[in-house]
Amino acid sequence: MxxxxxxxxxxxxxxxxxxxxxxxxxxxxxxxxxxxxxxxxxxxxxxxxxxxxxxxxxxxxxxxxxxxxxxxxxxxxxxxxxxxxxxxxxxxxxxxxxxxxxxxxxxxxxxxxxxxxxxxxxxxxxxxxxxxxxxxxxxxxxxxxxxxxxxxxxxxxxxxxxxxxxxxxxxxxxxxxxxxxxxxxxxxxxxxxxxxxxxxxxxxxxxxxxxxxxxxxxxxxxxxxxxxxxxxxxxxxxxRAHAFDRYGAPAGGLVDYRVDLGEEVSRGDALFRITDPFGQVKAEITADNDGIFWRSRRLPQVATGEYVCSVGTTIDTY
Missing domain, CATH: 3.40.630.10 (Zn peptidases)
Known part of the structure; x- marks a missing residue:
């Protein structure tokens, strides 16, 4: 028993x-x-x-x-x-x-x-x-x-x-x-x-x-x-990833992602843009390192400094 x-x-x-x-x-x-x-x-x-x-x-x-x-x-x-x-x-x-x-x-x-x-x-x-x-x-x-x-x-x-x-x-x-x-x-x-x-x-x-x-x-x-x-x-x-690069919003507005979840990114690739309510680009954020687009916020609206997304880094195959 x-x-x-x-x-x-x-x-x-x-x-x-x-x-x-x-x-x-x-x-x-x-x-x-x-x-x-x-x-x-x-x-x-x-x-x-x-x-x-x-x-x-x-x-x-x-x-x-x-x-x-x-x-x-x-x-x-x-x-x-x-x-x-x-x-x-x-x-x-x-x-x-x-x-x-x-x-x-x-x-x-x-x-x-x-x-x-x-x-x-x-x-x-x-x-x-x-x-x-x-x-x-x-x-x-x-x-x-x-x-x-x-x-x-x-x-x-x-x-x-x-x-x-x-x-x-x-x-x-x-x-x-x-x-x-x-x-x-x-x-x-x-x-x-x-x-x-x-x-x-x-x-x-x-x-x-x-x-x-x-x-x-x-x-x-x-x-x-x-x-x-x-x-x-x-x-x-x-x-396999060993770490995350986390990205916050450098400005308030709406997030426009440039990559999809699970997609490989290279250093310098565009990850997302911040626009105002009229679609005018306020900022564009690029990848700091090679990796995989791992996680992102669900809703597009962000305030300055708010979490936007994560890229899995130090990638290998196990």
Whole structure:
């Protein structure tokens, strides 16, 4: 019998339940939706988490699609799932937890006696550290972004090679291999020896079917490659970036992009123009380095200094 919160499944079974992480202001219990898919055969454990940021819905879409497709009778090992990690932020469709104004993915490994986010991080980190592999599903919030997988442990970490292998197996086509901020699950779990990746499944407001499909396919790529399911997956070579060049608006106005997401750019290429409401060009911004047009804001209006776009740099093939 394998349990996560109130979900409990014998070999060859699947169950859903709740993982208690505290109480609301009226004293009601807060429980994260969790699932246990316990394979009929012995094997490793995969932990999958979504909804760390309350307005990032693509990962939740992935969970809602891949869990019903998993047949415990055909599974070797166990899949543990937290379907919505940032409970409070999800309820109000916000990025940060409104109870403590924290970003959950800066709170790991958490604190059982800490703030709301720290308690959620502690409970989900306990679940993650029971696993042999961890996938923490994200998206580019409300920005436009290519589908990518992030390796956040840093290139000198003892688990870097294993994390990078997991990212390649997930097979989005693009990898960002850059050490992440303190408190990320994808940084904290490798410190416990567990290969972990942070797929950023596009960016949109709402529910993006193409990015969700990338995520579902990625989960099954991992399940097959690592022996949870029969079959094999041989990933294609991935385009890897090691850093970002970020660009802000030198003037207020409307952004007119000169390149598309995923397009290669060379140093000196035009990235975007700023125009006034009458189409008069106020500024034109060019690329500082060779790279790939990785991410951009969704809406065109900007104030001086406001974020506009990012170019992935130091590109190679892995």
């Amino acid at each position: 394998t349990s996560l919160g109130t979900a409990s499944a014998a070999p060859g079974e699947m169950d859903t339940g709740r993982l208690t992480v505290g109480e609301t202001r009226d004293g009601a219990t807060v429980g994260l939706p969790v699932a246990v898919i316990n394979g009929a055969s012995d094997g490793d454990t995969l932990y999958v988490q979504a909804g760390s940021d309350g307005d990032e819905l693509n990962g939740i879409g992935v969970v809602s699609r891949f869990v019903p497709q998993l047949d415990p009778a055909a599974l070797s090992g166990t899949v543990l799932v937290t379907g919505i990690a940032n409970y409070h932020a999800f309820q109000v469709a916000e990025h940060r937890n409104p109870i403590d104004d924290m970003k959950l993915n800066r709170a790991y490994p958490g604190d059982a006696r800490g703030s709301s986010s720290e308690r959620i991080a502690h409970a989900t980190f306990e679940a993650a550290t029971r696993a042999d592999l961890v996938i923490d599903l994200h998206q580019g919030s409300t920005s436009r972004m290519i589908n990518e997988v992030r390796v956040r442990c840093g290139r000198h970490h003892r688990r870097h090679r294993k994390c990078l292998e997991l990212a390649k197996v997930f097979d989005c086509g693009h990898i960002l291999d850059q050490k992440g901020p303190e408190g990320q699950l994808a940084r904290a779990a490798p410190d416990e020896g567990i290969p972990t990746i942070d797929p950023e499944l596009g960016g949109c407001v709402g529910w993006d079917e193409e990015s969700i499909e990338y995520g579902v396919r990625g989960i099954f790529n991992v399940l097959r490659h690592y022996g949870y399911l029969n079959g094999d997956h041989q990933p294609e070579p991935q385009t």
